[in-house]
Amino acid sequence: MSVITTKEILLKATEGGYAVGAFNVTNLIQLEGVVQAAVDKKAPLIIQTSVTPSKFLGRDVLVAIYRAIAESAPIPIALHLDHCRVVEYCKQCADAGYTSIMIDASRESFEENVRQTKEVCDYCHARGEISVEGELGTVSGVEDQIKVAEDEAALCGPEQGVEFVERTGVDLFAPAIGTAHGIYKTAEPKVDFERFGRIAQLINGQGARVPLVIHGGTGLPRDYVEKLVSLGGSKFNVSTELKHTLIDTTHGYVSEHRDEYNPGKIDVAVRDAIRDAVARWIDMLGSEGKA
Ligand code: 13P
Numbered sequence: 184m185s186v187i188t189t190k191e192i193l194l195k196a197t198e199g200g201y202a203v204g205a206f207n208v209t210n211l212i213q214l215e216g217v218v219q220a221a222v223d224k225k226a227p228l229i230i231q232t233s234v235t236p237s238k239f240l241g242r243d244v245l246v247a248i249y250r251a252i253a254e255s256a257p258i259p260i261a262l263h264l265d266h267c268r269v270v271e272y273c274k275q276c277a278d279a280g281y282t283s284i285m286i287d288a289s290r291e292s293f294e295e296n297v298r299q300t301k302e303v304c305d306y307c308h309a310r311g312e313i314s315v316e317g318e319l320g321t322v323s324g325v326e327d328q329i330k331v332a333e334d335e336a337a338l339c340g341p342e343q344g345v346e347f348v349e350r351t352g353v354d355l356f357a358p359a360i361g362t363a364h365g366i367y368k369t370a371e372p373k374v375d376f377e378r379f380g381r382i383a384q385l386i387n388g389q390g391a392r393v394p395l396v397i398h399g400g401t402g403l404p405r406d407y408v409e410k411l412v413s414l415g416g417s418k419f420n421v422s423t424e425l426k427h428t429l430i431d432t433t434h435g436y437v438s439e440h441r442d443e444y445n446p447g448k449i450d451v452a453v454r455d456a457i458r459d460a461v462a463r464w465i466d467m468l469g470s471e472g473k474a
Contacts, residue, residue, distance in 0.1 A: 204421060215457075
């Protein structure tokens with residue numbers, strides 16, 4: 184399938200009232216499981232890596248694998264860099280062939296966040312079909328070894344969100360609304376649905392313009408996910424769940440087969456567990472059959 188941009192994938196989702204999963208991978212086996220689920224379900228897909236895996240696997244290697252998969256897959260697939268806090272590294276990944284980049288300057292002042300985000304947008308848009316995601320407000324929890332405490336986290340003001348989108352030219356917008364990276368400490372996380380609905384109305388109320396991103400997918404109760412999709416969330420980020428699936432499945436398999444020395448069997452167990460986890464997300468997000 185020809186490569187289409189993350190923005191195009193997500194504008195279609197915004198208009199169609201469903202969301203697309205953006206799954207963080209740290210190795211090839213996770214990647215295979217994620218792709219297999221999306222192909223089985225005929226769902227559009229965003230593969231993400233944080234900065235750390237992009238460095239230890241190598242961004243050129245990742246892009247080569249991504250291109251080989253995306254060119255022959257019967258579904259649209261994007262390769263997205265998640266939470267990059269360094270403008271220069273965003274540009275290097277764009278040059279390497281990531282099709283989508285998140286510049287996360289959300290811990291800077293508003294003006295500095297606008298400046299850095301716009302710089303990455305200008306760079307990526309001049310290079311062609313590369314989408315850029317920006318964040319306003321901060322999401323608490325741990326992502327790629329970066330920790331944001333709950334009391335440091337700040338929610339996105341709706342009017343300021345509109346100003347951010349207009350001044351930066353971002354393709355995808357991640358407003359902080361109370362979701363958190365990692366495992367939620369409570370069964371009822373404090374998500375500000377009203378705020379999110381207002382942001383969605385202001386930005387996309389007169390027709391889909393800038394798709395909205397929800398961070399902190401792991402552990403969000405199903406009714407929260409469905410409500411956020413119905414309010415206009417179109418990209419859902421899921422990372423921690425897939426790390427747990429990888430490690431727990433490996434541990435379980437090795438514990439039960441302590442005398443077996445066949446790495447391929449561990450890989451198959453991990454790939455299938457990741458595939459099943461991603462398939463559940465696709466069901467929740469309503470993206471089955473939308474490729
Ligand atoms: P989780 O780790 O909570 O799934 O969050 C993922 C995320 O938002 C990545 O940007």
